[in-house]
Amino acid sequence: MNTPAATPILNISTYRFVTLADPEALRAQLQGNAAANQLKGTILLAEEGINLFLAGPAEGVRAFVDYxxxxxxxxxxxxxxxxxxxxxxxxxKVKVKREIIRMNHPSIRPQAGRAPSVSPAVLARWLVQGHDDAGRPVVTLDTRNAFEIDHGTFTGAIDWRIGKFSEFPDAVQAxxxxxxxKTIVSFCTGGIRCEKAAIYLQxxxxxxxxxxxGGILKYFEDTDGAPGWQGGCFVFDEREALGAQLTPVR
Structure with a gap:
């Protein structure tokens, strides 16, 4: 991975499903602080939580995260x-939305409790073994849109060619x-879609x-993409796609 001296802009992505009493008031607060710290990117707020992708000088990003x-x-x-x-x-851009990731299933409420998760290290071990620790076959289920998957995915991942995440429930039923x-591991870029997907499957x-x-980006961070990953990971910014070293690929 490049050193910060050569690449001085810090990019962060994170989300949290948590009940927010007044997303509109929070929007104004976060808009002011992010702007004061010279950050650019997108913050989405909803009653169900926060989802953000931001970039800027490292000291500004870290000050905003502390805030x-x-x-x-x-x-x-x-x-x-x-x-x-x-x-x-x-x-x-700081926006208030109905959902921080749109699924159109109000009964799916991750803020009320997460689905079980598997760490990148454990998934990597399962992929090498060809099964989980109980001997069941493991399938990786890509919950992203088709154009994202075309940049890269896990070898053999299930890909239903959906055009938007709100199509995921119908694809499951079909x-x-x-x-x-099987043991099903849902995955996405940073974790937000596969968290809702796993709850729906349950x-x-x-x-x-x-x-x-932590999604694909955490898998890259912890395993360098090995084993099982092929290609890059699409990101919703001007870098387009990141490789396993978290640097842009074209």
């Missing part, structure tokens, strides 16, 4: 980090037979469901 963590709702945030030579966003009797009665903790 967030001063709120008990966000005290345990652990952003995923990468570095770049320039800021990959044109402006700062292809449920691919999942029965709610429809599937057993042995996990989310990949």
């Amino acid at each position: 967030l963590r001063a709120d008990p709702c966000f005290a345990d945030l652990v952003p995923k980090e990468s570095w770049s030579a320039t800021t990959p966003f044109q402006r700062l 292809h449920r037979n691919q999942l029965d009797g 709610d429809i009665g599937l057993d042995h469901v996990y989310q990949l903790d």
Whole structure:
């Protein structure tokens, strides 16, 4: 990975499902602090929590994260980090939405309790073994959109070619037979989609469901993408896609 001296812009991504009483008031506060710290990117707020992708000078990013963590709702945030030579966003956007990741299933409420997760290290071991620790076959389920998957994914991952995340529940219903009797690991870029996906899978009665903790970016951070990953990981900024070393690939 490049050193911060060569790539002075710190990029962070993080999310937290937590009930926010007044997202609009919080929007104004975060807009002011992020702007004062010279940050660009996107912060999404909803009653169900926060989702953000930001970049800027390292001292500004860390000051903003400290500001967030001063709120008990966000005290345990652990952003995923990468570095770049320039800021990959044109402006700062702070928005209040109905959902921080749209699924259109109000009954799926991760703020009320997470689905079980599996760490990158454990998933890597399962992929090498070809099964989980109980001997069940493991399938990786890509919950991202088709154009993201085209940049890279796990070898053999299930890809239903969805165009947006709100199509995921219907895709599950159409292809449920691919999942029965297996250990399912849902995954996405940073964890937010696969967290909702895993809860949905549990709610429809599937057993042995996990989310990949921290998503693909955490898998890169902890394992350098090995074993099992092929290609890059699409990111929603001007870098387009990151390789296993968390640097841009084209």
